[in-house]
Amino acid sequence: MYENEKTKLQKIIDDSTNIVFFGGAGVSTESGIPDFRSEDGLYRQKYKYSPEQVISHSFFMKYPDVFYEFYKDKMMCLEAKPNAAHNKLSELEKSGKLKAVVTQNIDGLHQKAGNKTVYELHGSIHRNYCMKCKKFYDAKYVKNQKGIPYCECGGMIKPDVVLYEEGLDGNVINAAIRAIASADTLIIGGTSLVVYPAAGFIDYFHGKHLVVINKLKTGKTVNAELCVNAPIGEIMSGIKIK
Ligand SMILES: NC(=O)c1ccc[n+]([C@@H]2O[C@H](COP(=O)([O-])OP(=O)(O)OC[C@H]3O[C@@H](n4cnc5c(N)ncnc54)[C@H](O)[C@@H]3O)[C@@H](O)[C@H]2O)c1
Numbered sequence: 001m002y003e004n005e006k007t008k009l010q011k012i013i014d015d016s017t018n019i020v021f022f023g024g025a026g027v028s029t030e031s032g033i034p035d036f037r038s039e040d041g042l043y044r045q046k047y048k049y050s051p052e053q054v055i056s057h058s059f060f061m062k063y064p065d066v067f068y069e070f071y072k073d074k075m076m077c078l079e080a081k082p083n084a085a086h087n088k089l090s091e092l093e094k095s096g097k098l099k100a101v102v103t104q105n106i107d108g109l110h111q112k113a114g115n116k117t118v119y120e121l122h123g124s125i126h127r128n129y130c131m132k133c134k135k136f137y138d139a140k141y142v143k144n145q146k147g148i149p150y151c152e153c154g155g156m157i158k159p160d161v162v163l164y165e166e167g168l169d170g171n172v173i174n175a176a177i178r179a180i181a182s183a184d185t186l187i188i189g190g191t192s193l194v195v196y197p198a199a200g201f202i203d204y205f206h207g208k209h210l211v212v213i214n215k216l217k218t219g220k221t222v223n224a225e226l227c228v229n230a231p232i233g234e235i236m237s238g239i240k241i242k
């Protein structure tokens with residue numbers, strides 16, 4: 001399937017020496033982590049509060065118990081393994097062709113697959129800090145605590161994840177934009193491109209080849225040389241590194 005698209009993508013990869021990948025939740029659905037906006041994404045599931053409400057800063061401060069119930073259940077998928085897309089990106093980095101992954105994901109699967117240069121625009125479930133004494137806690141500790149996780153000092157633990165109403169880390173933004181701006185090829189994959197400011201970062205790309213691999217149409221119109229509406233694992237796994 002998608003032989004024509006795979007051939008075109010291969011030609012682009014062969015012609016590239018500085019690839020950057022920009023991705024979102026759709027990269028991890030094949031690892032069993034639900035995204036937000038697909039048919040079976042979290043926005044279509046029924047809760048008392050919408051996911052957007054629950055993972056906002058004000059909601060976290062007001063109802064940390066409800067926040068943690070949702071967050072631990074739906075967003076902390078600690079058993080998830082990298083899929084074919086993550087693995088190909090890791091191979092591409094090792095070969096020297098891929099210079100960075102810029103991701104909106106918080107699951108840490110790119111690092112698990114072996115990628116070294118990963119700019120996590122929205123933070124990570126794997127980093128958690130006490131709000132009082134700043135002590136670090138890993139994801140396993142947070143997930144295994146009953147209800148709200150607390151530090152040994154009594155402070156509440158907060159994930160190092162960018163919640164709605166919170167700003168992105170300036171250093172991460174700068175590094176991500178620098179990588180995108182200097183790339184010769186940008187591959188955008190598994191993202192609806194509706195979450196800002198992240199979606200706007202792709203506008204810094206001025207290289208040769210722009211590729212989009214996404215199951216559904218993206219929210220933001222991208223003038224791509226190649227647009228593939230297909231599962232990203234299948235498309236990426238077809239890439240041969242020469
Ligand atoms: N895995 C995670 O870390 C995770 C999971 C859910 C949400 N989030 C957060 O939610 C926000 C949502 O924005 P978003 O744009 O990343 O996600 P989104 O849910 O808005 O969009 C996901 C997009 O990926 C596409 N998609 C789904 N599975 C795919 C596949 N196998 N192959 C190709 N395309 C596929 C869908 O068609 C959709 O357009 C992000 O900020 C992110 O931080 C992260």
Ligand SMILES: [Zn+2]
Pocket residue numbers: 130131132133134135151152153154155
């Ligand atoms: Zn503490």
